[in-house]
Amino acid sequence: TYYNHHIYNRYRALNHHANMDNQLPPEVPVAKEEVAPRPVNFSRTFYGIMFDAGSTGTRIHIYKFIQKDPVELPVLDNEMYHAVKPGLSAYADMPAMGGETIRQLLKVAKKTIPKEQWIQTPVVLKATAGLRLLPQEKAKALLDEVKEIFDDSPFFVPNNSVTIMNGTNEGVLAWVTVNFLTGHLYAKTKRTVGILDLGGGSTQITFLPRLKKTVLTAPEDYIARINMFNSTFELYTHSYLGNGLIAARLATLGALGADGLDWKVFRSSCLPKKFREDWSFGGLTYKVSGIPDGFAGYKLCYQEVLRVVKGIVHQPFEVKGSSIFYAFSYYYDRAVESGLIDGSRGGTVEVRDFKKRAKEGKTLDVLPFSKEHSGQSPAAHIAQT
């Protein structure tokens, strides 16, 4: 989850109907319309600590804001970022060790933020698919551990500061972020861009439908209503849990949720015949391999992947046209890895470009959306946010 200071303030005005679980610190002043007397030399520096607890890693973002004027919005002055792997969910059976990763990351915050600011600096952790995929009691044990570490820290811990963010909020916030950064977020905006976020455990699609039919024919819980600029936006959004890149690969191998992990080897024609590795995800280790005496390649792999996504992918008619989507996270990583885009500049691709690369065997990757967007594909801007 990427936070930007303007968005951060805009979130305050954003009344998200779908149970917005984001807790905002009370310190951030809301811009007021009325003109206040301007104190001389008013300048305030403040910080915020945001943990993104993803399925493949935990990241800390330490934001420094400067507010030069009490009636102006604060400006983001700096962002400090640090990440650890694996993610919290890898410690499903040893929450104390999971908590230790958070303690280590908080050390970075202590080094970055001046001591006198600690007590008013809010610290928040939002977990995504990794924890959503765990049994409830294991996820809770991890969250409780993190909460204790936050409470022991010198930072300000708001209510509900350690939670699992739901998939709807994850998709909606990514859409707000990308549209803000690309300059599409303003009153009565019509020309917005969609987002495709491929995480390790889940994948999100969010866009502002142009056709009323899209809203009317979508499953009810795929439509999120958010209030911005005194109007309501009806967004199409869905998070496919278990269809992030890593989870979908394991599902393709028939390994996700399987027993006998100690002795079973999960095989797939998506992997080279002689391939053999141990893969760890969500605290479990899976032995995976190609099919040594069988075949490997696009066609067979495609059939395997199809079995995983068949019947679960909702395909709104309007995205089959020439819609623009910003694709990031693993979409970006895989596009760079397979040579479709430049790693530092990003680029524009069509879904069929991924398909072409997969056919050429340039990448081993499973593409959960390859079926959905086949044919007339929307252009995707692959962006690193």
Ligand SMILES: Nc1nc2c(ncn2[C@@H]2O[C@H](COP(=O)(O)OP(=O)(O)O)[C@@H](O)[C@H]2O)c(=O)[nH]1
């Ligand atoms: N664009 C962007 N990608 C990120 C950020 N943090 C993590 N990622 C990417 O997210 C992917 C991993 O997703 P993760 O958060 O572990 O899985 P999730 O729990 O299913 O959302 C990788 O491709 C990371 O490079 C970020 O701040 N910005």
